[in-house]
Amino acid sequence: MSLQHSPPQSRRQSIESQNSTTSTNATTSDATHSRPATADVNTNVTQRNNSRNKRQRRGSLDKTPDCDEHNSSIMDLISAQNDKLETIMRTMKEMQGQMNEVKSSADFMSAKYEELLSKCEFLEEERRADKKYIQQLENKLENVDRVGRLACIEIKNVPAKNTETKDELCSTVQNICSAVNIRIQKEDIKNVYRYGIKKQINLELTSVLKKEEIITAIKKFNRTDNTKKLNTSHINLEGPPQPIYVTEQLTFRNKKLYATARDLAKTHKYRYCWTSQGTVFLRKMEGSPAIRINEDSDFDRMEI
Template sequence: MLTTRSPPASDKQIQRIESEPNIHTACDGQNNLPQRFKRKHEHDDLPTFMEEMRKMFSDLKAQQDRNIEKLQSTINEIKQQNILITESMEFMSAKYEEMKERVENIEIERKKNAAYVQLLEDKVENMERQSRIAGIEIRNIPTQKLETKEILLKKVIDIGKYIGVSLDTRDIRDVFRIKNSRPQSTTNTVVVDFVSVIKKEQILHSFRQFNKSNQDKRLNTTLLNLDGPSQPIYVSESLTSKAKRLHYLARDFAKTNDWSYCWSSHGKIYLKKREGERYVLIHSESDLKKLETQK
């Protein structure tokens, strides 16, 4: 099989197309195509921009310097204030230690003075107790008009005789009434000061025994043929003011807390809860408070 080839085109049929050497010139004549411009580099604005940046940094640095200066000034003021505060605290601390030492010394001195005062009070109490060691007090003896020591002495001797104790005028150093705080009272306490403590103890012991043996007829004004309504006669030790108050509080304590016995001996106060138990010597009110807490 034979292949037929098409004949080559003639020179007339081949058209040569040449491109325009200047594209920009070729496009200038055509209104429908945009004209391209070469980018313009703005080299002239760079110095101005750099100058503005330098100025901005300079202003910022100046502002920071001012702020730092203010901050430093404030820090210096705070440091100065801290120094003053520290000095004040040190001064106050020194004053506090000084005052503390003074207070401690005053407290030590106060305790010494309190101990010395207590010592003096105890001495005075002992002296007063010794002055009353041979004395008794008789209560509820009616007062009579124009009462003399001789009349009181006779009544005391009659009381001794009634309870079984022989008394003589030589046994009694002094006898007198204590002025009562109530002006209208007609039974002011009679104080009898014996020559010996032995005689005083005899009177007290016999009085207790008499009342113990005569529960229905304890010693009273009617038995002694004394004027006025019948009243019980009480005989007790002559106590100091302090001992009297302590005796009163001890009796009240015994009544409230069911203690059976409360008595005084040689000017001292004693308590005992039950028969056969050990007695308790009451030196002060604090002893009663201790017993109260031990319930």
């Protein structure tokens, strides 16, 4: 009978240790053989990345002549742009200075303009006041002149002699008054003379009443027979009869107003246009109110 002896405990532990190592190596070997493709792929990717990084670092460090020329062109362009920018900045500073000067000048001119404007307004007010005062003075002078002519008569269209004395002129005036049945003495005559281009006779009487009497008588005489109005035949002058016009003497301004009034009376069919006491009057028809004409603005009151 064979007897099997159990190995000693120390040997048994050695054998178990060997078996465990063998089992571990087998497991590791199996795992290694089971993933060969994955390891190879990772290794290739890592190698390519390292190679690429090396190429990039090597390219960034290598400088070619074309790159230097390109960099030089860029630097020249930047330098030119900087010069232009500096020029523009200097120009803008100069323009700013000029604008400030223009603004100062404009402010100065504006202040002067306001000053001149106020002076002009003051002068305009002063001018209006002076104009009003001058108009008042002119009206006063006109009134004085008109009053001074109240006793004066103008006799027109009486032929003049080559040599004519005041006595002869007085005789002519007396003959005219006799023709209209008015008696006049030399004592009624203050002065008589011819003046103007047409040599009309200016008769200055001693009273306004006598002047009004003569004017009224002549108007009545002319209305009596329109075919035989006062003319040169009534005072025994030789030659063909010529109409004689007798009117009261007007001032220069009233003469112009009277001429304008006569023209407007014909245009707008005013029946009456006359003068009295050196003043011009208009009347549309019999019974209508008379319009007194003292100045040009009074014509606006006419009925057109």
